[in-house]
Amino acid sequence: MTEPQPRRRDEVAATADLVAHLVDVLSRPAQGTHRMIAGHVFRVLGPAAAPVRVVHDAIADASYAGVRSGARVVARVVGAGSSLLPPERTSHALTSTAAGSVVVGAVNGLFGDQLRxxxxxxxxxxxxxxxxxxxxxxxxxxxxxxxxxxxxxxxxxxxxxxxxxxxxxxxxxxxxxxxxxxxxxxxxxxxxxxxxxxxxxxxxxxxxxxxxxxxxxxxxxxxxxxxxxxxxxxxxxxxxxxxxxxxxxxxxxxxxxxxxxxxxxxxxRGAARLATLLRWRPESRPWAEVLDxxxxxxxxxxxxxxxxxxxxxxxxxxxxxxxxxxxxxxxxxxxxxxxxxxxxxxxxxxxxxxxxxxxxxxxxxxxxxxxxxxxxxxxxxxxxxx
Missing domain, CATH: 3.40.50.1820 (Alpha/Beta hydrolase fold, catalytic domain)
Structure with missing residues (x-):
C-alpha cells in the first residue's frame, strides 16, 4: 500500500486562503452594521418604504455574499495556479522576504491558532x-x-x-x-x-x-x-x-x-473591555464578534x-x-x-x-x-x- 505523500508547502495558496478568510470575517460585521443602520432609516420613513427596504436588503445581502464568494473563487484559482509552479518558488514565497516575514508574524499573533x-x-x-x-x-x-x-x-x-x-x-x-x-x-x-x-x-x-x-x-x-x-x-x-x-x-x-x-x-485587557462596550449597541455588536x-x-x-x-x-x-x-x-x-x-x-x-x-x-x-x-x-x- 502506497503511503500518502505529504502536501507540499505552498505559501502562495496559503496567502490567498488567508485573504479569503479575512474578507469573510470582515465583511460579515460590515454587512450587519449596514443592515442595522439601514433599518433605522427605513423605520423613520415608515411603512411606505417597506418595498424599497426589501429590494435594498436583497441587493445588499447579495453584494456581500458575492464579495465573499468572489474571494473564495480567487483563492481557489490562485491555489490551482501555484500548484503548477516549482516548489522552490512557492514554499517560502512570503516568509523569505523581510517584509513578508514581519507580516506573517503579525498574522500569526492575530490568528495563529486558527491558521494551525x-x-x-x-x-x-x-x-x-x-x-x-x-x-x-x-x-x-x-x-x-x-x-x-x-x-x-x-x-x-x-x-x-x-x-x-x-x-x-x-x-x-x-x-x-x-x-x-x-x-x-x-x-x-x-x-x-x-x-x-x-x-x-x-x-x-x-x-x-x-x-x-x-x-x-x-x-x-x-x-x-x-x-x-x-x-x-x-x-x-x-x-x-x-x-x-x-x-x-x-x-x-x-x-x-x-x-x-x-x-x-x-x-x-482593553480589547476585552472594548468588545464588551461594542455589544451594548446593535450597530456595533457585529464588531464585538470580530474582537472575540x-x-x-x-x-x-x-x-x-x-x-x-x-x-x-x-x-x-x-x-x-x-x-x-x-x-x-x-x-x-x-x-x-x-x-x-x-x-x-x-x-x-x-x-x-x-x-x-x-x-x-x-x-x-x-x-x-x-x-x-x-x-x-x-x-x-x-x-x-x-
Whole structure:
C-alpha cells in the first residue's frame, strides 16, 4: 500500500486562503452594521418604504455574499495556479522576504491558532530560525546555521506578533543583542514561534525542543541563558515548568524577561473591555464578534501568570518606562507603553528599569545589551553552583 505523500508547502495558496478568510470575517460585521443602520432609516420613513427596504436588503445581502464568494473563487484559482509552479518558488514565497516575514508574524499573533487548526502553511512552526527558515534539531542542520558553535547557548524568544527578526528592530547599525553576546563567546539561538497559540502550548513544545537541541548541538552544551521579550518571557517560564525541562534546566544560569507582562497586559485587557462596550449597541455588536476572534495567545496576555519561577536560576526583569525620570508619578503606570512597570517586575526578584524607552525599543536598546552582557558573563557563587 502506497503511503500518502505529504502536501507540499505552498505559501502562495496559503496567502490567498488567508485573504479569503479575512474578507469573510470582515465583511460579515460590515454587512450587519449596514443592515442595522439601514433599518433605522427605513423605520423613520415608515411603512411606505417597506418595498424599497426589501429590494435594498436583497441587493445588499447579495453584494456581500458575492464579495465573499468572489474571494473564495480567487483563492481557489490562485491555489490551482501555484500548484503548477516549482516548489522552490512557492514554499517560502512570503516568509523569505523581510517584509513578508514581519507580516506573517503579525498574522500569526492575530490568528495563529486558527491558521494551525486550518492547516494553513503560514502558521509558524516553532524552532530556531536562520535566514528566515526553521532549522531542524539535527546536528548537521544546526552546524550549518551556526558554523562556529560554542558550548554556551543563549536562547532568544520574541514577543506577540513578532518573529526572530524583531531582535534587529531599529538597531541603527549596532547589531543585535545576540551579536553582541556572540563577541563574548556565546552562541545566540533565535526562535520563531506561533504567538497566536496558547502560551502553555508554546511552552510545552519549547521545553521538548530545547531537550532535542541539547542532544543535537554540534558541541557539548555547558551553559544556557534565556532571554524573552514580552510574551516570549511567559513562554520561557512555561517551558521551565515542564517535566522534560529537567534535561536542560540544570544548565540554565539566567533567565531575563524584557518587558514581559507577568501580571497581564493592559492593552489585551482593553480589547476585552472594548468588545464588551461594542455589544451594548446593535450597530456595533457585529464588531464585538470580530474582537472575540482574537487569538488564544492574545487572550493569555489578559491574565496574570502565577507559575513559580524555576529554582536554581537567576531571574531578572528588565522593565522600561517612557518617562525620562523613572521616579516620576506616572512612570510606572504608563510603563513602556504596552506593559506597566509593576507587571514587568511582578514577582521577579531582580529588576532593572530602563527610562525613556518603549516596549519595542527593548529589543535593541544598548543599555539592555549591557545588562545581558553582564548576566551571561556572571557565574554563580561557589555555594550556589550546581
Amino acid at each position: 487548526h486550518d492547516g494553513n502553511h503560514l502558521a509558524v512552526q516553532l524552532g530556531p530560525h536562520h535566514q528566515r527558515r526553521v532549522v531542524g534539531a539535527e546536528t548537521a542542520l544546526l552546524a550549518r546555521a551556526h558554523p562556529e558553535p560554542t558550548g554556551h547557548v543563549v536562547v532568544f524568544a520574541h514577543g506577540l506578533g513578532e518573529t526572530e527578526q524583531a531582535w534587529w528592530y531599529r538597531h541603527d547599525g549596532r547589531g543585535s543583542h545576540g551579536q553582541a553576546l556572540a563577541e563574548l563567546g556565546a552562541t545566540p539561538v533565535v526562535l520563531r514561534y506561533n504567538t497566536g497559540r496558547p502560551v502553555a502550548d508554546n511552552g510545552r513544545e519549547l521545553a521538548r525542543l530545547l531537550a532535542d537541541l541539547l542532544r543535537a548541538w554540534p558541541v557539548p552544551v555547558e551553559r544556557i541563558d534565556l532571554v524573552g521579550h514580552s510574551m516570549g518571557g511567559l513562554v520561557l517560564r512555561e517551558a521551565c515548568s515542564r517535566a522534560v525541562a529537567r534535561k536542560w534546566l540544570p544548565l540554565v544560569r539566567t533567565a531575563t524577561y524584557l518587558g514581559t507582562p507577568h501580571d497581564g497586559a493592559p492593552l489585551a 476572534l482574537r487569538s488564544a495567545g492574545i487572550l493569555d496576555l489578559e491574565r496574570a501568570h502565577r507559575l513559580p519561577l524555576a529554582p536554581g536560576v537567576r531571574h531578572v526583569a528588565v522593565a522600561a518606562t517612557l518617562a525620562a525620570d523613572p521616579s516620576a508619578w506616572w512612570a510606572g503606570a504608563v510603563g513602556d507603553g504596552l506593559v506597566t512597570v509593576s507587571s514587568a517586575k511582578h514577582t521577579v526578584p531582580e529588576t532593572h528599569v530602563v527610562p525613556a524607552t518603549g516596549h519595542l525599543a527593548l529589543l535593541t536598546e544598548p543599555r539592555v545589551t549591557q545588562i545581558l552582557a553582564g548576566l551571561i558573563t556572571w557565574e554563580p557563587p561557589a555555594a550556589l553552583a550546581r
